[in-house]
Amino acid sequence: MIGAGFMGAAHSQGWRVAPRFFDLPLQPEMAVVVARTAATVETAAQKWGWAEAATDWREVIARDDIDLVDIVTPGDSHAEIAVAALKAGKHVLCEKPLANTVAEAEAMAEAAADAAERGVRAMVGFTYRRVPAVTHARNMIAAGRIGDVRQVRAAYRQDWLRDEDGPMTWRLDKSRAGSGALGDIGAHAIDLAEYVTGTTLTKVAGTIETIVRERPLLGETRGLSGTASNETGEVTVDDVATFTGRFAGNGGFEPIGTFEATRFATGRKNALTLEVSGSTGAIAFDLERLNELQFYDAQDSSLEQGFRTILVTEAEHPYLAPWWPAGHMLGYEHGFSHQVKDFVEAIAEGTEPSPSFAEGLHVQRVLAAVEDSSAEDARWTSVR
Amino acid sequence: MIGAGFMGAAHSQGWRVAPRFFDLPLQPEMAVVVARTAATVETAAQKWGWAEAATDWREVIARDDIDLVDIVTPGDSHAEIAVAALKAGKHVLCEKPLANTVAEAEAMAEAAADAAERGVRAMVGFTYRRVPAVTHARNMIAAGRIGDVRQVRAAYRQDWLRDEDGPMTWRLDKSRAGSGALGDIGAHAIDLAEYVTGTTLTKVAGTIETIVRERPLLGETRGLSGTASNETGEVTVDDVATFTGRFAGNGGFEPIGTFEATRFATGRKNALTLEVSGSTGAIAFDLERLNELQFYDAQDSSLEQGFRTILVTEAEHPYLAPWWPAGHMLGYEHGFSHQVKDFVEAIAEGTEPSPSFAEGLHVQRVLAAVEDSSAEDARWTSVR
Amino acid sequence: MIGAGFMGAAHSQGWRVAPRFFDLPLQPEMAVVVARTAATVETAAQKWGWAEAATDWREVIARDDIDLVDIVTPGDSHAEIAVAALKAGKHVLCEKPLANTVAEAEAMAEAAADAAERGVRAMVGFTYRRVPAVTHARNMIAAGRIGDVRQVRAAYRQDWLRDEDGPMTWRLDKSRAGSGALGDIGAHAIDLAEYVTGTTLTKVAGTIETIVRERPLLGETRGLSGTASNETGEVTVDDVATFTGRFAGNGGFEPIGTFEATRFATGRKNALTLEVSGSTGAIAFDLERLNELQFYDAQDSSLEQGFRTILVTEAEHPYLAPWWPAGHMLGYEHGFSHQVKDFVEAIAEGTEPSPSFAEGLHVQRVLAAVEDSSAEDARWTSVR
Amino acid sequence: MIGAGFMGAAHSQGWRVAPRFFDLPLQPEMAVVVARTAATVETAAQKWGWAEAATDWREVIARDDIDLVDIVTPGDSHAEIAVAALKAGKHVLCEKPLANTVAEAEAMAEAAADAAERGVRAMVGFTYRRVPAVTHARNMIAAGRIGDVRQVRAAYRQDWLRDEDGPMTWRLDKSRAGSGALGDIGAHAIDLAEYVTGTTLTKVAGTIETIVRERPLLGETRGLSGTASNETGEVTVDDVATFTGRFAGNGGFEPIGTFEATRFATGRKNALTLEVSGSTGAIAFDLERLNELQFYDAQDSSLEQGFRTILVTEAEHPYLAPWWPAGHMLGYEHGFSHQVKDFVEAIAEGTEPSPSFAEGLHVQRVLAAVEDSSAEDARWTSVR
Structure with a gap:
């Protein structure tokens, strides 16, 4: 490692x-x-x-x-x-x-x-693919449980930059971090949306923005040159990104996706959320309640329809069998064990693991298209 | 009337x-x-x-x-x-x-x-201004309880067009209805966001789209000419609208707003939702739980921070005193009584009621700007 | 009136x-x-x-x-x-x-x-029977949607006596109020449990207790005799009642009920809650979210089971047709309109309305049995 | 081991x-x-x-x-x-x-x-003491954040015996398992209630019951003697236990506790829940959402009171510092690591670890008192 x-x-x-x-x-x-x-x-x-x-x-x-x-x-x-x-x-x-x-x-x-x-x-x-509720959502959609996908809403919301007096760090310096909220957590939202729905973003239109542009330099970030205690540094990455996308058509209609990545969503600590509206159902997920999957079945009796909270902890659910009895929760790190399992199996079986580097490259291209769109007045921009 | x-x-x-x-x-x-x-x-x-x-x-x-x-x-x-x-x-x-x-x-x-x-x-x-939890949210923000507003997310989600076999109606005919989801429910989301935050949208960038473009003609909508039972009519209004906006600056930074209006959000019946992230707190509201207001206070002890569910049914809350004891819920129609109260009082006092026609005009201009932006590749478009 | x-x-x-x-x-x-x-x-x-x-x-x-x-x-x-x-x-x-x-x-x-x-x-x-979600729960259970009833949990929790410095009132004087939490709100919990499950309590074992036994006399309650400003009065009714009950058997097994009525449940304003566990499903209700009914169907696919939140606002739901479109909420007072409707209809049709006085009498007998049990060391006590 | x-x-x-x-x-x-x-x-x-x-x-x-x-x-x-x-x-x-x-x-x-x-x-x-949200609840109550404790509600609800055709197992045989729901999961509810509130049950009144008394014998449980495929075995342990308890007084009043342990709560998989009402606040916990703690502060402004959902994942929260960043969830098994940490530290420091065997003995005495009460018409029975 x-x-x-x-x-x-x-x-x-x-x-x-x-x-x-x-x-x-x-x-x-x-x-x-x-x-x-x-x-x-x-x-x-x-x-x-x-x-x-x-x-x-x-x-x-x-x-x-x-x-x-x-x-x-x-x-x-x-x-x-x-x-x-x-x-x-x-x-x-x-x-x-x-x-x-x-x-x-x-x-x-x-x-x-x-x-x-x-x-x-x-x-x-992209470890979040291997949160059991996420894998289960993908399986359900692939099995047609919500019909044709029409709308996808994905967001990754954190709030660790909320305080404008929080210090400058290398993560806020574009030359070192490459990107801000968009690349760091927006990438997860993109991969999650594509993975769960089984389709691919073809164009995007969006905006990236830096809410707090100057932050105090402290310790390492003040570097050698700093002297005054009120010295500030310039934040050169985005704090927040919002964009709309279109996915390659499934059955004709190209699903509409809306995305948000932010480090300023006060009160949201690690809220990677997804809601997919289909022609006969819907699913919703929130990483802050990662053992739960919301599912709405429009084919239930009209008197009994409602979002149901599936506790994805049954032995039949993805990855769950070797863990604990039903109702015993998994945490953040279990996805890393599932990743190891799948990668080791792919190696042993000689099959191509997923997400492949090609898939990783595609996400980079989506990120680049969002940045390009933002630079050009938020216009629709093709991925690639 | x-x-x-x-x-x-x-x-x-x-x-x-x-x-x-x-x-x-x-x-x-x-x-x-x-x-x-x-x-x-x-x-x-x-x-x-x-x-x-x-x-x-x-x-x-x-x-x-x-x-x-x-x-x-x-x-x-x-x-x-x-x-x-x-x-x-x-x-x-x-x-x-x-x-x-x-x-x-x-x-x-x-x-x-x-x-x-x-x-x-x-x-x-715009009756939803007078849902007590909404009025309370505005009061709290005006009193500085979440600090400077940075991000606003407003959505109005319904699903009554989900079924693509649902019939054509006059509401889906632009010549009669004027607009689709954008004008019908998006207008509420716009007014809600501006009212609660006390600020005004200055530009927007967005997309409107029609998911199901042909629907069966039934009864009235088939008109005189129709004969075949499988005749369909063209849907000429939008089914879904998504857009980003910027609000006039409060303290320098122009808050970022993201909006969605849709009639295809499977499982969401009347979900007018709002989440506002501020520099020291956040509020969130959902019309499907209209007696509740979510509030996060980033100035609480770090060990005790969390979104709290305020039941907006106390006598001290807006409009509540003459109704029922705490914990006894109000419904959709109570906003109409509050509207009557405020309008009658303004007439008696000789003051200008709100929302005024000028405010209503402003919302129309925002709607028009969204349509313009959508027609021009989703580019940023000034309101007015 | x-x-x-x-x-x-x-x-x-x-x-x-x-x-x-x-x-x-x-x-x-x-x-x-x-x-x-x-x-x-x-x-x-x-x-x-x-x-x-x-x-x-x-x-x-x-x-x-x-x-x-x-x-x-x-x-x-x-x-x-x-x-x-x-x-x-x-x-x-x-x-x-x-x-x-x-x-x-x-x-x-x-x-x-x-x-x-x-x-x-x-x-x-007993107006709460006519909250649509409650009526719907009864209908679903009567239709066998949760199978045989096995456990019932009913509670009515308020907190308006939380503050021990709150004043003495006539409601806390047994000679005038008759009973405390038990008779005032516990009666609702009893009727709700019996109505929704369609069965009848036959015996109870329980305890009533007064948490704060002296309260300041203020205004009216100080009466003629009072002089000192720190004079207190004795609370002679119960603040809290908890009891277990058995219902007449449905299919052999006598369902077990647990009940609580309290005015000291800090943070709970009007939380009349019910959860019924059946052999093939469960329902749950909370008056603080009175438009919602929770339903768990154990006959769903094992991969998709979960409590679903039914928004009881569809035209097909009880009492709903003449009100608003789906997703538009009803409030506390709508039950009183439903009560008027049913009573007027019963009069016009010459049928017996429900809850009848005989049913009201039965609830009084349950209340009396709880008091008797409490006085006798919490022993099981027959209802009549 | x-x-x-x-x-x-x-x-x-x-x-x-x-x-x-x-x-x-x-x-x-x-x-x-x-x-x-x-x-x-x-x-x-x-x-x-x-x-x-x-x-x-x-x-x-x-x-x-x-x-x-x-x-x-x-x-x-x-x-x-x-x-x-x-x-x-x-x-x-x-x-x-x-x-x-x-x-x-x-x-x-x-x-x-x-x-x-x-x-x-x-x-x-009793590992659940070391779920961070539980430890945090205890710390908050010990610090006076909810004032005097008045009511405690603890339940442990599972549903794995829901299906009456589920087979007989050794866990349902008193001679081998000792107890049913009461001893297996009720013990957790007792320890949780006492640990979080910092007080001790002194008497109980309750009932234990077996809902399904005959179950099919399969495999091991059919033993040597069985021949017929429809042979059944007798369930000799309780399926459900409900009881009321009183805790040693804190400031005079002896808090009232209500308890339930059941394996028949359809839809509840591992729902160890606790709600404590205090004179100035309340806390609530559910093991099915183990990273969250509900807290109601009656000393908040009357306009802003509400149960808040504390995500117990901050570095300052108990046990959290060495794990992941805020908002990254822990699972069921983390409690076992915390148990190891505390036990090893106690050994190294030569201090008495908790829960001690004396505390474990006390829980056994409470369980015995519940069984005794149930056998004697649900009468109040002293612990010991």
Whole structure:
């Protein structure tokens, strides 16, 4: 595993726990964790249970005893590491977003396609696909339980930038973070909407905006140059993005999607929400209640129609069988175990895992189209 | 009262009930109801308790014993009736939308301005302003309880067109209805967002779309020409509208609004929803739970923050004192009593009632700007 | 109508509004309102729209032009008025509780039975039966939609006595109020549970308790004797009642009921709640969201089971057709219009209205059995 | 760890994961898992990551390299194992219920008291205390955030016995399971109510009942004797228990508790719920939404009171700091990691862990008192 931040903790938990609940065809070994600083990576290795710690990812990739590389670094390094790892014949799991630019993502998707011919697999970490309620929603829609999809509403709302006196950080600096709310959490909303409905965005029209443009510099972000205590830095990424999209037609009509990504939705902590209106039903989901799926069946008796709250914790539900009895809740990190399970199975079976790098690239193209639209007066802009 | 449809029933209930609960400075008398067909209007008068029935609104407006005209006809006749009534010195309450076109609305606003100089009052019926939870939300925001407004999300979702085999009706014919979801229910979402936040939309970018474009002709809509039982008619109004807007700045930043109006939100019956994110708090409202207001106070202890469900049924809450004890719910029609109360009080006090015709005109301009934007590739379009 | 308190306002609204929405077989005329104090009753007559005001109910009952007597006085006068009215050949609608004692209620039920033989009708005002969602719940259970009833949980929770410094009032004085939470709101919970499930309590075991036993005397309650400002009065009724009951068997098993009535449920304003567990489904209701009914169908696909929120506002739902379109909410007072409708129809059709005085008597017997059980160490006590 | 059932999986996850997120003063090693059948225990060891497997718990307890014994066997073996382990100087974590009888529990509590003098620690596994929202509720009440506690409502509702054709199992046989819903899940409700309010039940009055008394014998439960396919077995434990309790007074008034434990609450899968009414506030919790805590503050402005939904996922909330960012949910099993953390810390610090065996014994006494009350006509029965 390359990287030792918050995502490193989550992925480590996935590798650690998945084999204890699922019967995997291959047994993962937590071999090496890599990060730039020796002290950091030593601590991470010990804390998270990796056998070794290392500081040079190139050396690790070159090792024969490494079969799989899990990339959890910031987005600007994904392309270089992933391409190198795939060329070295390692299976690659890469955290989202696939990359910071479309060009990088294209290179990665190409490398993944080449690798696939050699039986080497690549997957991108849109983990929320593997929240059981989300997978179940997709299955229900694929089975026709809501009929033709007509409208999709996806939003990812957080509020950690609400306080305008909150400090400047690297995540708010475009040169380092690549994007703001759009790329960080909007990407999840896009993937979720496409995954659950089984269709693809073809054009978008939208706006990105920065609500608080100056923030105090503190600690690291003040850097060497700062002296005055009231010095501020410029926020160069978006705080909020809203856009409308059209999906490739299912049965003629091209479903309409509305999207929002924001870090200013006061009171919403991690509210990735989705509501899909179909011709004979609807589903709704909220990550803040991730064990629940709302389902409305317009084919129920007219006296008895209503959104029902399905507790997606039954043994028959996706991924649920090896976990706990019905009604015993799963949490955020279970998606990482499910990701490990699916990736390991794909490797063992020699099938293409999903979301592929090509799918990751597509999301990057949607993000780019939103930025282009915003720059051109919110006009409709084709994806690609 | 001119008109005898669904809105006639609701307004009649307002006139009937308001004086029984509120101490009005003037006592309304339910004098005459007017509709084109003699039979219809006789039934309406008897059913709803109007003293007389009439079929010619011009005659009624000419009567000296009529002080106030309540217009609940379809939108295409609003301008003619309202202008005539105001000229005749009658106070006018006009159901929303103010008119079917901006030009008509302008004439009405002008007539209202002239009348106001003579002490004659005009009000437009955006009744949802007078749902107590909505009024309370406005009061809280005006009192600074959520700080500066940053994001506003307003939607009005219904599903009565979900079934593509549902018949063609006059409401789906642009020549008669003027507009579809946008004008019918989107107008409410616009007024609600502006009223609660106390600010004004200055530009919009959006899209209107018709999901089902052909519907079976049945009964009246088949007209004289139809013979084949599978004959269909063309839907010429929008089924769904989505748009983004910017509000005049409050403290520098121009709040971002996202709007949706749809008749295809499967499972949502009358879901007029609003969520406003402010710098120190947030409020959320859903007309399907109209006695409740969600409030998040970011100034609560960090251990105790959360959206709270305020039951807006306390005697201290707006309009509530004369009704029932706390926890006893109000319904849809109570807004019409509150509207009567406020309009009668404004007349007695000689003050300008709100929403004025000028406010109604503004909403028409927003609607027109959305249509213009949709016709021009979803580009940002100024209101006016 | 005899009485001019809060219930007078609610009943007046029922008489006023019902004929405007329902096609009644007989047209009610709001003839006379009666109360002890001339000033009070004059105001009430004018405010609520009664043609006359009177202070002597005996005189009114003796009038030939009065066909129906609506009793909304405190419980201690119900028996005398109702028996006299029935003997005088007037139909009687009597607010709950039927009486303050079982003996009075027995006399009333007897008088009602006698009157019925002469075509004179009597009904007791358990209005919550006529909240559409409640009626719908009963219909669904009667139609077998949840199978055999096994457990019933009914509670009525308010919090208006929460503050121990709140003043002593006549409602807390047993000699005047008869009972506390048990008789006032527990009676509703009992009737609701029996009505919705269609079965009858046969025995109970429970406890009544007074949480705050001394309260400050203020104004009226301080009476003539009081001098010191910190004088307190003794609360002689219950603040809270909890009990378990068994219902007459449906298919062998005697369903288990658990009940709570309290005025100390902090934050609950008018929460009359019910949850019924059946062999193939369940329903749940909360008066604080009175337009909604929760329904769980254990015969849905195992992947799709969940409590669904039925918005009981469709034209096909009980009482709904003449009101508003789907999704437009009803309030507390609509039940009073429904009560008027059903009572007037029963009179016109010559059928026995429900809840009858016999049913009201039964509820009194349940209340008495709870008090007896509480006095005897919470032992199981037969209802009669 | 002794035992290899469902609880074995949960405890293993606790031992495995806790050290990866919390900085423990001692490092647990997952040494040996013990179960009767060799095949079973081998599988469990491999699956769950225990270094060794064994079939004789006595041998394991005798080993010097074992410091701590975690007992997850059925309740009838707890006493023997725990007492032996404590005598052997091993720290003991024992799954709830502490034992199947009060006598056994007394022996265990005595052994624990003796052991404590030698620095050997014992804890019973009421894991739900360590759901962060539950711990937070206790902290808030202890800090006076709801004032004096007056009413407590605790219920544990499941529905896995709903289907009367569901088979007989050992859990429904009193000779093996000890108790039914009361002991299995009612025990959790009791501990939760006492833990959160910080007070103790002193007497109870209640009823236990078996709804379905005969169930088909299948597989193991048909045993050797069975031949006919329609053979049934007798259910000898309770399906449902309801009782009222009084808690030791806090400030004079003895709070009233109402309790329900049931396996027949159709649609409720794992609904351990609690609502506590205090003199200045209230809290409510539902295990089916375990990351949320409802809090009502009666000291908020009267215009703004309402139950607020606290998302207990902030770093400042109990146990949360080492997990994920705010809004990222925890699941059922996290409580087991928190239990490991607290037990290991108590051992390292030489303090008494809680819930102690004495607390576990107290819960057993409450359960016994409920059974006694039920046998004596539901009369009030002292705990002990």
